[in-house]
Amino acid sequence: MTTSEETGSGPTTDQRPGATSPGDQLRRLLVDEAPCVLMGVHDGLSARIAVEEGFRALWASGLCISTALGVRDSDEASWTQLLNSVESMVDNTRVPVLVDGDTGHGNFNTARRFAGRAERIGAAGVCFEDKTFPKMNSFFGVGHELVPVAEFCGKIKACKDGQQDPGFVVVARTESFIAGQGVDEAVARAEAYAAAGADAIFVHSRQPTAVEIAAFSARWHGGVPIVIAPTTYHRTTLDEFHQLGVGGVIWANQSMRAAFSAMRKACRDMRSSGVISGVEEEIASLKEIFALLGYEDLEREERRYASFDPPVLSTVTGGNAP
Amino acid sequence: MTTSEETGSGPTTDQRPGATSPGDQLRRLLVDEAPCVLMGVHDGLSARIAVEEGFRALWASGLCISTALGVRDSDEASWTQLLNSVESMVDNTRVPVLVDGDTGHGNFNTARRFAGRAERIGAAGVCFEDKTFPKMNSFFGVGHELVPVAEFCGKIKACKDGQQDPGFVVVARTESFIAGQGVDEAVARAEAYAAAGADAIFVHSRQPTAVEIAAFSARWHGGVPIVIAPTTYHRTTLDEFHQLGVGGVIWANQSMRAAFSAMRKACRDMRSSGVISGVEEEIASLKEIFALLGYEDLEREERRYASFDPPVLSTVTGGNAP
Amino acid sequence: MTTSEETGSGPTTDQRPGATSPGDQLRRLLVDEAPCVLMGVHDGLSARIAVEEGFRALWASGLCISTALGVRDSDEASWTQLLNSVESMVDNTRVPVLVDGDTGHGNFNTARRFAGRAERIGAAGVCFEDKTFPKMNSFFGVGHELVPVAEFCGKIKACKDGQQDPGFVVVARTESFIAGQGVDEAVARAEAYAAAGADAIFVHSRQPTAVEIAAFSARWHGGVPIVIAPTTYHRTTLDEFHQLGVGGVIWANQSMRAAFSAMRKACRDMRSSGVISGVEEEIASLKEIFALLGYEDLEREERRYASFDPPVLSTVTGGNAP
Amino acid sequence: MTTSEETGSGPTTDQRPGATSPGDQLRRLLVDEAPCVLMGVHDGLSARIAVEEGFRALWASGLCISTALGVRDSDEASWTQLLNSVESMVDNTRVPVLVDGDTGHGNFNTARRFAGRAERIGAAGVCFEDKTFPKMNSFFGVGHELVPVAEFCGKIKACKDGQQDPGFVVVARTESFIAGQGVDEAVARAEAYAAAGADAIFVHSRQPTAVEIAAFSARWHGGVPIVIAPTTYHRTTLDEFHQLGVGGVIWANQSMRAAFSAMRKACRDMRSSGVISGVEEEIASLKEIFALLGYEDLEREERRYASFDPPVLSTVTGGNAP
The missing domain is CATH 3.20.20.60 (Phosphoenolpyruvate-binding domains)
Known part of the structure; x- marks a missing residue:
């Protein structure tokens, strides 16, 4: 191209x-x-x-x-x-x-x-x-x-x-x-x-x-x-x-139209059956959602950023004006 | 109380x-x-x-x-x-x-x-x-x-x-x-x-x-x-x-999880086929969406409110202070 | 009507x-x-x-x-x-x-x-x-x-x-x-x-x-x-x-117009003098602002709500269904 | 420096x-x-x-x-x-x-x-x-x-x-x-x-x-x-x-503190006197506000953009793909 x-x-x-x-x-x-x-x-x-x-x-x-x-x-x-x-x-x-x-x-x-x-x-x-x-x-x-x-x-x-x-x-x-x-x-x-x-x-x-x-x-x-x-x-x-x-x-x-019909179907099935399990197979798992949104990235970053000890400052000469 | x-x-x-x-x-x-x-x-x-x-x-x-x-x-x-x-x-x-x-x-x-x-x-x-x-x-x-x-x-x-x-x-x-x-x-x-x-x-x-x-x-x-x-x-x-x-x-x-999987499936199908028509049967029509959101109500209200001629005021005596 | x-x-x-x-x-x-x-x-x-x-x-x-x-x-x-x-x-x-x-x-x-x-x-x-x-x-x-x-x-x-x-x-x-x-x-x-x-x-x-x-x-x-x-x-x-x-x-x-002229005057005075103290007498103190917005109320509420030990429950008979 | x-x-x-x-x-x-x-x-x-x-x-x-x-x-x-x-x-x-x-x-x-x-x-x-x-x-x-x-x-x-x-x-x-x-x-x-x-x-x-x-x-x-x-x-x-x-x-x-005191003074003066004119001299005129916010610019742009006749297109050869 x-x-x-x-x-x-x-x-x-x-x-x-x-x-x-x-x-x-x-x-x-x-x-x-x-x-x-x-x-x-x-x-x-x-x-x-x-x-x-x-x-x-x-x-x-x-x-x-x-x-x-x-x-x-x-x-x-x-x-x-x-x-x-x-x-x-x-x-x-x-x-x-x-x-x-x-x-x-x-x-x-x-x-x-x-x-x-x-x-x-x-x-x-x-x-x-x-x-x-x-x-x-x-x-x-x-x-x-x-x-x-x-x-x-x-x-x-x-x-x-x-x-x-x-x-x-x-x-x-x-x-x-x-x-x-x-x-x-x-x-x-x-x-x-x-x-x-x-x-x-x-x-x-x-x-x-x-x-x-x-x-x-x-x-x-x-x-x-x-x-x-x-x-x-x-x-x-x-x-x-x-x-x-x-x-x-x-x-x-x-x-959006796909989401619309899927939400309606899920609501209808759950409402009529009185239980969630019927739709469970048809809908995304929380795990899939967490994967798309990068929950594990956040966990990694938590380890990296929740606490950080900066390296010891090299001996700096001179004042704060560079 | x-x-x-x-x-x-x-x-x-x-x-x-x-x-x-x-x-x-x-x-x-x-x-x-x-x-x-x-x-x-x-x-x-x-x-x-x-x-x-x-x-x-x-x-x-x-x-x-x-x-x-x-x-x-x-x-x-x-x-x-x-x-x-x-x-x-x-x-x-x-x-x-x-x-x-x-x-x-x-x-x-x-x-x-x-x-x-x-x-x-x-x-x-x-x-x-x-x-x-x-x-x-x-x-x-x-x-x-x-x-x-x-x-x-x-x-x-x-x-x-x-x-x-x-x-x-x-x-x-x-x-x-x-x-x-x-x-x-x-x-x-x-x-x-x-x-x-x-x-x-x-x-x-x-x-x-x-x-x-x-x-x-x-x-x-x-x-x-x-x-x-x-x-x-x-x-x-x-x-x-x-x-x-x-x-x-x-x-x-x-x-939400139903919407998630439906959107992903629609995206995947359309992306791989290069055409919309494959998903058309599975997704809500615009007509259904317009129905849920009351587009026809708005059309009716448009006729009612876009222009309104109020009734002639009855002869009012007295001023605006009640 | x-x-x-x-x-x-x-x-x-x-x-x-x-x-x-x-x-x-x-x-x-x-x-x-x-x-x-x-x-x-x-x-x-x-x-x-x-x-x-x-x-x-x-x-x-x-x-x-x-x-x-x-x-x-x-x-x-x-x-x-x-x-x-x-x-x-x-x-x-x-x-x-x-x-x-x-x-x-x-x-x-x-x-x-x-x-x-x-x-x-x-x-x-x-x-x-x-x-x-x-x-x-x-x-x-x-x-x-x-x-x-x-x-x-x-x-x-x-x-x-x-x-x-x-x-x-x-x-x-x-x-x-x-x-x-x-x-x-x-x-x-x-x-x-x-x-x-x-x-x-x-x-x-x-x-x-x-x-x-x-x-x-x-x-x-x-x-x-x-x-x-x-x-x-x-x-x-x-x-x-x-x-x-x-x-x-x-x-x-x-x-708003009073605020406008006061802000302009403060900016002008400070800008030309290079110091804040000239306007200090003319402007509200932080204390007045804190008073109007109820900072002391928040301090009191902090004492009340930051930690609350509820009274011991009276003996309750019967379950959670009324 | x-x-x-x-x-x-x-x-x-x-x-x-x-x-x-x-x-x-x-x-x-x-x-x-x-x-x-x-x-x-x-x-x-x-x-x-x-x-x-x-x-x-x-x-x-x-x-x-x-x-x-x-x-x-x-x-x-x-x-x-x-x-x-x-x-x-x-x-x-x-x-x-x-x-x-x-x-x-x-x-x-x-x-x-x-x-x-x-x-x-x-x-x-x-x-x-x-x-x-x-x-x-x-x-x-x-x-x-x-x-x-x-x-x-x-x-x-x-x-x-x-x-x-x-x-x-x-x-x-x-x-x-x-x-x-x-x-x-x-x-x-x-x-x-x-x-x-x-x-x-x-x-x-x-x-x-x-x-x-x-x-x-x-x-x-x-x-x-x-x-x-x-x-x-x-x-x-x-x-x-x-x-x-x-x-x-x-x-x-x-x-902000200048605005605060000026607004309070204006409110107080108007409230006690029952008339605006007392503060009129001390507050910015609408004209000054319009000047700072560029109302006249908008008026000029209105003349420029409310209606625009583009120049006649030069003869274009070839299609829409460049």
């Missing part, structure tokens, strides 16, 4: 020696992998599991974080609550995390503040979508409305102008298809967003096949990677997406 | 008209149900699912909340982080939530502050254990140490003296068995804790059978309910616990 | 025995005192000081909380950050706190969630204003825009329908004058808001005299108290406001 | 080109300035004011943050609450912030987690003190107890081993004098802490003169800078501290 330095082009041509910010890493994956998969997670545990299973990038899903908090994906959680969950992901993993920033929580300024805090706590990038605030989850209901193109471009530009790390990634997501618009609108919007500075375009679709993605991809010449989330068109393979020229594939909510 | 002992009918004889605080509800369940099951949960979603499946009380597990946050059950999450997760549970359910307060996070004062905030945000009660701080999860390692009895009694008393709602429940958990002590120590500690004001005694054991619980129960005359968590002795039925005189059974971590 | 005017006894006629919720207390003050002063505060300390100095109600100012956080009063702080600061006020005082809810942070649903959490953590009420989101502080700039009346009425109604405690107060604030509208608009809006359920009307003005308040008050027959914040028309006395029929006077930001 | 670059040794010899982490900046100030003053602050506003007045480094005081939250400096605020306040400081300023980490909130592991989060959110360093947890503020009461030297050394070493940025500063604070110990104990402890990796030694004293500091300084040959907080010995000048070889002087709580 060639690195971006070797190919010498695109947003990954950061020439800083040893550039390894989370954003840099995500940039490379979006261009190098074929395509890069971002596993959707909702808390520190799901993030740890995804990384343990080999995923090299994470998607901090607004839907999944909201669901874990017990609220609806309609801006019911505050933006700092969402970022607190993101902190749990970032603190516990070493792979880049792309953060779902929904519509930006207000205007260019709130979006910029969201992006700024996401960057500060170690996220690799944020993604904003071109719907009105408060939003409704794209898979629910009809009547999703888009904001004017220039308003959304301002939001993207404000974030790009404000980032500290040049590698930090800002993804622009167009909900054109969700809003019932055609490929012309989607491409026109995406081009404007890329021109405003977006590092990638997330084109969203809720069709049962990748037909809209294919139509968009065939028309796309915007110079930045395409990102998608095949929640409804889940039969398409990564190879097929690769041939469509897709750079990033978000498996947005399957982990 | 007469105590419940004087009236001869236990902690549920609250005569306040319409007393329905979360603490009152939990008190009744601990005495009335035979025994009451508290389902262990770790976030707003697991709480909603448990209640949807019929559980009438919840246990906000320190182990499970910590695990969801991606950290170890060794006081790695701060006490306010734990209570933020509890808020997600309480805000989304109508059943009483008993909060795992670990060792109280320091001394009588930090324990009291933890209990105070738990009460304020709507929890039914808190549970503190008699180990040293920082604690290690009771199912991991050896060398668990107990604090002096009088120190722990002071912690319990400080919480009882500080609560606003007389119904708020303070459970004292003894880790005597976990620390390798026998039933004499467990009973002596439990009696002291009850005398210091504890509303229930949680006696913890990690034996493969309920033998320690049976031994404790046979000796228990402390006047307050026994609570247990049969994580390791999971084959014992609720009927058997009932015959042992147990008032509350905590199914502490099975829901 | 009959209004309080029809029953002839105002919002304080709550007949629940011992009704003493924070909302109930605030309601009474708004009607009984002549007028009631709400002291604007921005954190736990300013709240403690205000109560110590005799104020019987507090205003959790959005401008002041934002300023303390170091951000602008333009929805730069998230709604949960604002409420975290409110928690610091409520936890440390016993007087009712009215919370500045700005425009409601989105729509009827986010406003309702804000109000719900404010109620849950112990606030007496919330106040929402009829500007567009994101807002700009009313004392800065021009071009403040109002939302349609029916949209704002829906927001008020959603909050009123959602509150748990019937005493919880929802104040509707009209920015008609700030937006350059006349008294006709202000009164028409206020009447609609009261009809939608608002418990009081906050009419805002930034004139150097109370002329707009007087004009509004003369026209007001809405049946609920008037609340004002004389930040710019600061020469008017409480007696004069009383004669205008005002129920609540918010001294919104003077405490 | 020579810089670490010149001496070519120690942890300040970071050779990364353009190394400008907050920790690097703080390191340089502790060695270069003569001595460096760290202004104690408690929230985003006090931090902004201090920087505006020319201070080049800040001290995030545990006492002051706790006081602002309305609680006592006895571990009543959780460690994440403290760090949330630190975030408000760091986000709003460009100067290095040294964070008061109290005793580390438990053991080596909680201390390490505190330090880790402090580093992640952009602090320059943390300071831990060698008292038992929960602590009591050093200026209150008697009976302050020290932890064993080896335990505290383990805490320091765990933090040093865990930091990501080699420039991040870990300061070890000895409370030997506060605990009634003499200079021998203070020096012995400080030497052990420096040998365990501490980047500076904070030696605390509550004497009315700098006598203990002078005694310590005369004996100090530990090779790392001395930091002090002359709260009680406030008459000593920076020049005098410079001659004692002190590297950092923390003016720990004067800003």
Whole structure:
């Protein structure tokens, strides 16, 4: 696999020696992998599991974080609550995390503040979508409305102008298809967003096949990677997406949905049987959990750090000013 | 004010008209149900699912909340982080939530502050254990140490003296068995804790059978309910616990462990196959998730509240001073 | 539903025995005192000081909380950050706190969630204003825009329908004058808001005299108290406001502004002199601070609770099952 | 005074080109300035004011943050609450912030987690003190107890081993004098802490003169800078501290104490007079506050970003894969 330095082009041509910010890493994956998969997670545990299973990038899903908090994906959680969950992901993993920033929580300024805090706590990038605030989850209901193109471009530009790390990634997501618009609108919007500075375009679709993605991809010449989330068109393979020229594939909510059904089944079985033992075989042991979270590391560190006798100071001459 | 002992009918004889605080509800369940099951949960979603499946009380597990946050059950999450997760549970359910307060996070004062905030945000009660701080999860390692009895009694008393709602429940958990002590120590500690004001005694054991619980129960005359968590002795039925005189059974971590294994399996399957569709049948649909979280309610409320024309004011005579 | 005017006894006629919720207390003050002063505060300390100095109600100012956080009063702080600061006020005082809810942070649903959490953590009420989101502080700039009346009425109604405690107060604030509208608009809006359920009307003005308040008050027959914040028309006395029929006077930001100038002066003096002693006489001693925050109480409690030997249990007959 | 670059040794010899982490900046100030003053602050506003007045480094005081939250400096605020306040400081300023980490909130592991989060959110360093947890503020009461030297050394070493940025500063604070110990104990402890990796030694004293500091300084040959907080010995000048070889002087709580007395005076004056105008001259105007917080910047940015028309895309050839 060639690195971006070797190919010498695109947003990954950061020439800083040893550039390894989370954003840099995500940039490379979006261009190098074929395509890069971002596993959707909702808390520190799901993030740890995804990384343990080999995923090299994470998607901090607004839907999944909201669901874990017990609220609806309609801006019911505050933006700092969402970022607190993101902190749990970032603190516990070493792979880049792309953060779902929904519509930006207000205007260019709130979006910029969201992006700024996401960057500060170690996220690799944020993604904003071109719907009105408060939003409704794209898979629910009809009547999703888009904001004017220039308003959304301002939001993207404000974030790009404000980032500290040049590698930090800002993804622009167009909900054109969700809003019932055609490929012309989607491409026109995406081009404007890329021109405003977006590092990638997330084109969203809720069709049962990748037909809209294919139509968009065939028309796309915007110079930045395409990102998608095949929640409804889940039969398409990564190879097929690769041939469509897709750079990033978000498996947005399957982990949370797996947790959901497993928790419901366990509750139901235990409630009806009045005993735990029936589910015992189906659920992870505490030992497995302790292993993933490194309990034995802590035991070792306890021996190392609970008490430490520093080496005798070498004879120091001179005072406290070095 | 007469105590419940004087009236001869236990902690549920609250005569306040319409007393329905979360603490009152939990008190009744601990005495009335035979025994009451508290389902262990770790976030707003697991709480909603448990209640949807019929559980009438919840246990906000320190182990499970910590695990969801991606950290170890060794006081790695701060006490306010734990209570933020509890808020997600309480805000989304109508059943009483008993909060795992670990060792109280320091001394009588930090324990009291933890209990105070738990009460304020709507929890039914808190549970503190008699180990040293920082604690290690009771199912991991050896060398668990107990604090002096009088120190722990002071912690319990400080919480009882500080609560606003007389119904708020303070459970004292003894880790005597976990620390390798026998039933004499467990009973002596439990009696002291009850005398210091504890509303229930949680006696913890990690034996493969309920033998320690049976031994404790046979000796228990402390006047307050026994609570247990049969994580390791999971084959014992609720009927058997009932015959042992147990008032509350905590199914502490099975829901989280079910989520854990399901998320790992989904990640593994998707990672190895390169496609989502293989797991699609096994995981909850978005529609099910939207149903549990009430997305359609929000749609209805949107129609009701997005715009409201109040009735024309009746002609009002007189000014604004009543 | 009959209004309080029809029953002839105002919002304080709550007949629940011992009704003493924070909302109930605030309601009474708004009607009984002549007028009631709400002291604007921005954190736990300013709240403690205000109560110590005799104020019987507090205003959790959005401008002041934002300023303390170091951000602008333009929805730069998230709604949960604002409420975290409110928690610091409520936890440390016993007087009712009215919370500045700005425009409601989105729509009827986010406003309702804000109000719900404010109620849950112990606030007496919330106040929402009829500007567009994101807002700009009313004392800065021009071009403040109002939302349609029916949209704002829906927001008020959603909050009123959602509150748990019937005493919880929802104040509707009209920015008609700030937006350059006349008294006709202000009164028409206020009447609609009261009809939608608002418990009081906050009419805002930034004139150097109370002329707009007087004009509004003369026209007001809405049946609920008037609340004002004389930040710019600061020469008017409480007696004069009383004669205008005002129920609540918010001294919104003077405490924060006093802190601001004092901190700046201390920094400047110390910076220029290179020594602390010059400001030592002008600033509070640590002893005064320890006194206000009750350090000696903690010392006493330490003696009481650090170790407690419970009384010997009376002989208990019967087991743990009641 | 020579810089670490010149001496070519120690942890300040970071050779990364353009190394400008907050920790690097703080390191340089502790060695270069003569001595460096760290202004104690408690929230985003006090931090902004201090920087505006020319201070080049800040001290995030545990006492002051706790006081602002309305609680006592006895571990009543959780460690994440403290760090949330630190975030408000760091986000709003460009100067290095040294964070008061109290005793580390438990053991080596909680201390390490505190330090880790402090580093992640952009602090320059943390300071831990060698008292038992929960602590009591050093200026209150008697009976302050020290932890064993080896335990505290383990805490320091765990933090040093865990930091990501080699420039991040870990300061070890000895409370030997506060605990009634003499200079021998203070020096012995400080030497052990420096040998365990501490980047500076904070030696605390509550004497009315700098006598203990002078005694310590005369004996100090530990090779790392001395930091002090002359709260009680406030008459000593920076020049005098410079001659004692002190590297950092923390003016720990004067800003908060200035705010305290000013807020109390404003409350008292307004409460007794029944009118605001009496204090109007003494308090900052809203205009001054808007200026410090950059309201006009926001207005300009609003014009720039509320709507942005990106330049027409240059004709792009090739697809979206670079």
